Amino acid sequence: MITMSPTEMLEPETVIDVRDLVKTYGEGDAAVHALAGINLTIKRGDFVTIMGSSGSGKSTLMNILGCLDVPTSGTYHLDGVDAASLSEGALADLRNAKIGFIFQSFNLLRRTSAVRNVEVPLAYAGLSRRDRRKRAMAALASVGLAGREDHRPNELSGGQMQRVAVARALVTDPAMVLADEATGNLDSKSTEDVIRLLEDLNVAGRTIVWITHEHEVARHSKRRVVLVDGLITVDERIVAVDAPPPLWKPRSATELAVEPIAVEVA
Numbered sequence: 006m007i008t009m010s011p012t013e014m015l016e017p018e019t020v021i022d023v024r025d026l027v028k029t030y031g032e033g034d035a036a037v038h039a040l041a042g043i044n045l046t047i048k049r050g051d052f053v054t055i056m057g058s059s060g061s062g063k064s065t066l067m068n069i070l071g072c073l074d075v076p077t078s079g080t081y082h083l084d085g086v087d088a089a090s091l092s093e094g095a096l097a098d099l100r101n102a103k104i105g106f107i108f109q110s111f112n113l114l115r116r117t118s119a120v121r122n123v124e125v126p127l128a129y130a131g132l133s134r135r136d137r138r139k140r141a142m143a144a145l146a147s148v149g150l151a152g153r154e155d156h157r158p159n160e161l162s163g164g165q166m167q168r169v170a171v172a173r174a175l176v177t178d179p180a181m182v183l184a185d186e187a188t189g190n191l192d193s194k195s196t197e198d199v200i201r202l203l204e205d206l207n208v209a210g211r212t213i214v215w216i217t218h219e220h221e222v223a224r225h226s227k228r229r230v231v232l233v234d235g236l237i238t239v240d241e242r243i244v245a246v247d248a249p250p251p252l253w254k255p256r257s258a259t260e261l262a263v264e265p266i267a268v269e270v271a
Protein backbone atom coordinates (compact mmCIF):
# COMPACT_ATOMS: atom_id res chain seq x y z
CA MET A 6 0.00 0.00 0.00
CA ILE A 7 1.20 3.51 -0.78
CA THR A 8 0.67 6.05 1.95
CA MET A 9 1.09 9.74 1.34
CA SER A 10 1.39 12.57 3.81
CA PRO A 11 -1.24 15.31 3.45
CA THR A 12 1.34 17.72 1.99
CA GLU A 13 2.29 15.22 -0.69
CA MET A 14 -1.33 14.77 -1.63
CA LEU A 15 -1.89 18.51 -1.94
CA GLU A 16 1.30 19.07 -3.94
CA PRO A 17 0.36 19.81 -7.60
CA GLU A 18 1.62 17.27 -10.10
CA THR A 19 4.76 17.95 -12.09
CA VAL A 20 4.17 18.64 -15.79
CA ILE A 21 7.75 19.45 -16.80
CA ASP A 22 10.85 17.98 -15.22
CA VAL A 23 14.14 18.95 -16.85
CA ARG A 24 17.48 17.84 -15.39
CA ASP A 25 20.98 18.92 -16.47
CA LEU A 26 19.71 19.67 -19.95
CA VAL A 27 22.46 20.36 -22.48
CA LYS A 28 22.08 21.13 -26.17
CA THR A 29 25.20 21.56 -28.27
CA TYR A 30 25.16 22.43 -31.94
CA GLY A 31 28.21 21.49 -34.01
CA GLU A 32 31.44 19.92 -32.81
CA GLY A 33 34.95 20.81 -31.61
CA ASP A 34 35.97 24.45 -31.94
CA ALA A 35 32.72 25.25 -33.77
CA ALA A 36 30.50 23.86 -30.99
CA VAL A 37 27.76 26.18 -29.69
CA HIS A 38 26.40 25.34 -26.26
CA ALA A 39 22.87 26.62 -26.75
CA LEU A 40 21.78 25.08 -23.43
CA ALA A 41 24.53 24.59 -20.88
CA GLY A 42 22.80 22.67 -18.07
CA ILE A 43 19.18 23.62 -17.39
CA ASN A 44 17.25 22.40 -14.36
CA LEU A 45 13.56 23.27 -14.36
CA THR A 46 10.47 21.80 -12.72
CA ILE A 47 7.03 23.14 -13.60
CA LYS A 48 3.91 22.11 -11.71
CA ARG A 49 0.42 21.77 -13.11
CA GLY A 50 -1.40 25.10 -13.05
CA ASP A 51 1.66 27.32 -13.14
CA PHE A 52 2.05 30.28 -15.49
CA VAL A 53 5.73 30.68 -16.32
CA THR A 54 7.38 33.20 -18.61
CA ILE A 55 10.87 32.50 -19.92
CA MET A 56 12.78 35.60 -20.96
CA GLY A 57 16.25 36.12 -22.38
CA SER A 58 18.02 38.12 -25.04
CA SER A 59 18.44 36.89 -28.59
CA GLY A 60 20.71 33.84 -28.71
CA SER A 61 20.22 32.95 -25.03
CA GLY A 62 18.69 29.56 -25.88
CA LYS A 63 14.94 30.25 -25.63
CA SER A 64 13.93 28.62 -28.90
CA THR A 65 16.22 25.67 -28.27
CA LEU A 66 14.57 25.12 -24.90
CA MET A 67 11.10 25.59 -26.41
CA ASN A 68 11.84 23.00 -29.10
CA ILE A 69 12.93 20.45 -26.51
CA LEU A 70 10.02 21.16 -24.14
CA GLY A 71 7.72 20.86 -27.16
CA CYS A 72 9.23 17.48 -28.13
CA LEU A 73 10.24 18.99 -31.46
CA ASP A 74 13.93 18.32 -30.76
CA VAL A 75 15.99 16.16 -28.41
CA PRO A 76 18.77 17.26 -26.02
CA THR A 77 22.45 16.38 -26.36
CA SER A 78 22.38 15.20 -22.75
CA GLY A 79 20.21 15.44 -19.67
CA THR A 80 16.65 14.29 -19.16
CA TYR A 81 13.18 15.61 -19.93
CA HIS A 82 10.02 14.14 -18.47
CA LEU A 83 6.70 15.48 -19.75
CA ASP A 84 3.76 14.53 -17.54
CA GLY A 85 5.89 11.71 -16.14
CA VAL A 86 6.94 10.33 -19.51
CA ASP A 87 10.67 10.23 -20.36
CA ALA A 88 10.89 11.87 -23.80
CA ALA A 89 14.20 10.08 -24.52
CA SER A 90 12.56 6.67 -24.20
CA LEU A 91 10.25 7.30 -27.15
CA SER A 92 10.54 6.70 -30.88
CA GLU A 93 9.95 9.63 -33.21
CA GLY A 94 6.37 8.48 -33.80
CA ALA A 95 5.63 8.07 -30.11
CA LEU A 96 7.16 11.49 -29.43
CA ALA A 97 4.82 13.02 -32.02
CA ASP A 98 1.87 11.30 -30.32
CA LEU A 99 2.99 12.61 -26.93
CA ARG A 100 3.32 16.11 -28.39
CA ASN A 101 -0.18 15.93 -29.87
CA ALA A 102 -1.76 14.65 -26.71
CA LYS A 103 -0.01 16.85 -24.16
CA ILE A 104 0.97 20.17 -25.72
CA GLY A 105 -0.86 23.04 -27.35
CA PHE A 106 1.44 25.33 -29.33
CA ILE A 107 1.03 29.04 -30.00
CA PHE A 108 3.59 30.59 -32.33
CA GLN A 109 4.53 34.16 -33.16
CA SER A 110 3.49 33.71 -36.80
CA PHE A 111 0.17 31.96 -35.91
CA ASN A 112 0.99 29.01 -38.25
CA LEU A 113 -2.56 28.76 -39.57
CA LEU A 114 -3.44 27.04 -42.84
CA ARG A 115 -4.13 30.00 -45.09
CA ARG A 116 -6.82 28.65 -47.40
CA THR A 117 -8.65 26.92 -44.59
CA SER A 118 -11.52 28.16 -42.43
CA ALA A 119 -11.03 28.98 -38.75
CA VAL A 120 -12.98 25.94 -37.61
CA ARG A 121 -10.99 23.58 -39.84
CA ASN A 122 -7.74 25.07 -38.56
CA VAL A 123 -8.86 24.36 -35.02
CA GLU A 124 -9.78 20.78 -35.98
CA VAL A 125 -6.27 19.96 -37.23
CA PRO A 126 -4.83 18.65 -33.93
CA LEU A 127 -7.95 16.52 -33.43
CA ALA A 128 -7.21 14.52 -36.57
CA TYR A 129 -5.21 12.07 -34.45
CA ALA A 130 -7.56 11.94 -31.50
CA GLY A 131 -9.78 9.20 -32.91
CA LEU A 132 -12.91 11.36 -32.87
CA SER A 133 -15.74 11.29 -35.38
CA ARG A 134 -16.06 14.22 -37.78
CA ARG A 135 -19.08 15.42 -35.89
CA ASP A 136 -17.29 15.42 -32.52
CA ARG A 137 -14.27 17.16 -34.00
CA ARG A 138 -16.54 19.89 -35.31
CA LYS A 139 -18.35 20.20 -31.97
CA ARG A 140 -15.13 20.59 -30.04
CA ALA A 141 -13.64 23.05 -32.51
CA MET A 142 -16.80 25.19 -32.41
CA ALA A 143 -16.72 25.19 -28.59
CA ALA A 144 -13.02 26.16 -28.59
CA LEU A 145 -13.66 29.05 -30.99
CA ALA A 146 -16.59 30.25 -28.89
CA SER A 147 -14.39 30.12 -25.80
CA VAL A 148 -11.93 32.59 -27.37
CA GLY A 149 -14.71 34.95 -28.43
CA LEU A 150 -14.87 33.90 -32.09
CA ALA A 151 -18.38 32.44 -32.29
CA GLY A 152 -19.78 33.45 -35.66
CA ARG A 153 -16.35 33.59 -37.34
CA GLU A 154 -15.97 29.83 -37.79
CA ASP A 155 -16.09 29.99 -41.59
CA HIS A 156 -13.68 32.91 -41.96
CA ARG A 157 -10.31 32.22 -43.50
CA PRO A 158 -7.16 33.71 -41.95
CA ASN A 159 -7.03 36.49 -44.59
CA GLU A 160 -10.50 37.58 -43.45
CA LEU A 161 -9.36 37.94 -39.84
CA SER A 162 -7.19 40.51 -38.03
CA GLY A 163 -3.86 39.51 -36.50
CA GLY A 164 -5.42 39.42 -33.05
CA GLN A 165 -8.26 37.22 -34.31
CA MET A 166 -5.81 34.89 -36.06
CA GLN A 167 -3.91 34.48 -32.82
CA ARG A 168 -7.20 33.72 -31.07
CA VAL A 169 -7.84 30.96 -33.64
CA ALA A 170 -4.36 29.68 -32.78
CA VAL A 171 -5.22 29.77 -29.07
CA ALA A 172 -8.41 27.78 -29.79
CA ARG A 173 -6.34 25.26 -31.78
CA ALA A 174 -3.89 25.01 -28.86
CA LEU A 175 -6.56 24.21 -26.32
CA VAL A 176 -8.97 22.06 -28.34
CA THR A 177 -7.15 18.84 -27.38
CA ASP A 178 -7.29 19.78 -23.68
CA PRO A 179 -3.48 19.62 -23.40
CA ALA A 180 -1.45 19.32 -20.20
CA MET A 181 0.46 22.42 -21.19
CA VAL A 182 0.18 25.40 -23.51
CA LEU A 183 3.57 26.35 -24.93
CA ALA A 184 3.74 29.83 -26.43
CA ASP A 185 6.74 31.21 -28.33
CA GLU A 186 6.63 35.00 -28.72
CA ALA A 187 2.86 34.66 -29.09
CA THR A 188 2.35 38.43 -29.13
CA GLY A 189 5.47 39.27 -31.13
CA ASN A 190 3.46 40.22 -34.24
CA LEU A 191 0.50 41.89 -32.54
CA ASP A 192 -0.47 45.49 -31.82
CA SER A 193 -0.86 46.49 -28.19
CA LYS A 194 -4.64 46.00 -28.05
CA SER A 195 -4.41 42.47 -29.50
CA THR A 196 -1.46 41.76 -27.21
CA GLU A 197 -3.66 42.66 -24.27
CA ASP A 198 -6.43 40.35 -25.59
CA VAL A 199 -4.07 37.39 -25.94
CA ILE A 200 -2.57 37.98 -22.49
CA ARG A 201 -6.09 38.01 -21.02
CA LEU A 202 -6.98 34.82 -22.85
CA LEU A 203 -3.94 33.00 -21.55
CA GLU A 204 -4.55 34.37 -18.05
CA ASP A 205 -8.13 33.03 -18.23
CA LEU A 206 -6.89 29.68 -19.54
CA ASN A 207 -4.53 29.52 -16.59
CA VAL A 208 -7.30 30.37 -14.14
CA ALA A 209 -9.28 27.53 -15.74
CA GLY A 210 -6.42 25.23 -14.70
CA ARG A 211 -4.12 25.03 -17.70
CA THR A 212 -0.36 25.19 -17.35
CA ILE A 213 1.20 27.97 -19.41
CA VAL A 214 4.84 28.24 -20.48
CA TRP A 215 5.40 31.41 -22.45
CA ILE A 216 8.67 32.35 -24.08
CA THR A 217 8.82 36.08 -24.62
CA HIS A 218 11.11 39.07 -24.67
CA GLU A 219 8.29 41.41 -23.63
CA HIS A 220 8.29 42.61 -20.03
CA GLU A 221 4.60 43.44 -20.48
CA VAL A 222 3.90 39.71 -20.86
CA ALA A 223 6.18 38.66 -18.00
CA ARG A 224 4.40 41.06 -15.63
CA HIS A 225 1.32 38.84 -15.92
CA SER A 226 3.00 35.52 -15.06
CA LYS A 227 3.22 33.74 -11.74
CA ARG A 228 6.86 32.83 -12.18
CA ARG A 229 9.61 34.52 -14.19
CA VAL A 230 12.60 32.65 -15.51
CA VAL A 231 15.52 34.36 -17.26
CA LEU A 232 18.00 32.62 -19.56
CA VAL A 233 21.51 33.94 -20.19
CA ASP A 234 23.89 32.01 -22.45
CA GLY A 235 22.00 28.76 -22.04
CA LEU A 236 21.73 28.93 -18.26
CA ILE A 237 18.92 29.98 -15.92
CA THR A 238 20.10 33.06 -14.04
CA VAL A 239 16.79 34.16 -12.50
CA ASP A 240 13.87 31.98 -11.37
CA GLU A 241 11.49 34.21 -9.49
CA ARG A 242 8.19 33.11 -7.96
CA ILE A 243 5.67 35.99 -7.99
CA VAL A 244 2.51 34.25 -6.74
CA ALA A 245 1.76 30.65 -5.74
CA VAL A 246 1.06 28.03 -8.40
CA ASP A 247 -2.57 27.72 -7.28
CA ALA A 248 -3.20 31.48 -7.01
CA PRO A 249 -4.59 33.49 -9.91
CA PRO A 250 -2.02 35.32 -12.08
CA PRO A 251 -0.87 38.54 -10.34
CA LEU A 252 -2.68 41.02 -12.60
CA TRP A 253 -5.71 38.87 -13.42
CA LYS A 254 -9.15 40.30 -12.71
CA PRO A 255 -12.47 38.50 -13.01
CA ARG A 256 -14.21 39.48 -16.24
CA SER A 257 -17.52 41.25 -16.42
CA ALA A 258 -20.22 39.32 -18.28
CA THR A 259 -19.73 41.26 -21.51
CA GLU A 260 -15.99 40.72 -21.63
CA LEU A 261 -14.10 37.93 -23.31
CA ALA A 262 -13.82 34.99 -20.96
CA VAL A 263 -12.56 31.47 -21.38
CA GLU A 264 -14.70 28.71 -19.98
CA PRO A 265 -13.14 25.30 -19.51
CA ILE A 266 -14.28 23.35 -22.55
CA ALA A 267 -16.69 20.67 -21.52
CA VAL A 268 -17.78 18.70 -24.55
CA GLU A 269 -18.78 15.09 -24.11
CA VAL A 270 -17.02 12.89 -26.58
CA ALA A 271 -19.65 10.23 -27.06
Ligand code: ADP
Binds near residue numbers: 030031058064
Ligand atom coordinates in the same frame (compact mmCIF):
# COMPACT_ATOMS: atom_id res chain seq x y z
P1 ADP B 1 17.01 32.43 -28.75
O1 ADP B 1 15.75 31.77 -29.16
O2 ADP B 1 17.05 32.80 -27.30
O3 ADP B 1 17.33 33.62 -29.61
P2 ADP B 1 18.31 30.04 -29.78
O4 ADP B 1 17.87 28.93 -28.94
O5 ADP B 1 17.68 30.22 -31.09
O6 ADP B 1 18.22 31.40 -28.93
O7 ADP B 1 19.89 29.91 -30.01
C1 ADP B 1 20.82 29.70 -28.96
C2 ADP B 1 22.22 29.57 -29.56
O8 ADP B 1 22.30 28.40 -30.34
C3 ADP B 1 22.60 30.73 -30.48
O9 ADP B 1 23.98 30.99 -30.32
C4 ADP B 1 22.31 30.18 -31.86
O10 ADP B 1 23.13 30.79 -32.81
C5 ADP B 1 22.64 28.72 -31.69
N1 ADP B 1 21.84 27.85 -32.58
C6 ADP B 1 20.48 27.71 -32.56
N2 ADP B 1 20.07 26.80 -33.46
C7 ADP B 1 21.19 26.34 -34.07
C8 ADP B 1 21.44 25.37 -35.11
N3 ADP B 1 20.44 24.69 -35.68
N4 ADP B 1 22.73 25.18 -35.48
C9 ADP B 1 23.73 25.85 -34.90
N5 ADP B 1 23.59 26.76 -33.92
C10 ADP B 1 22.33 27.02 -33.51
Ligand code: MG
Binds near residue numbers: 063064065
Ligand atom coordinates in the same frame (compact mmCIF):
# COMPACT_ATOMS: atom_id res chain seq x y z
MG1 MG C 1 14.31 32.36 -30.59
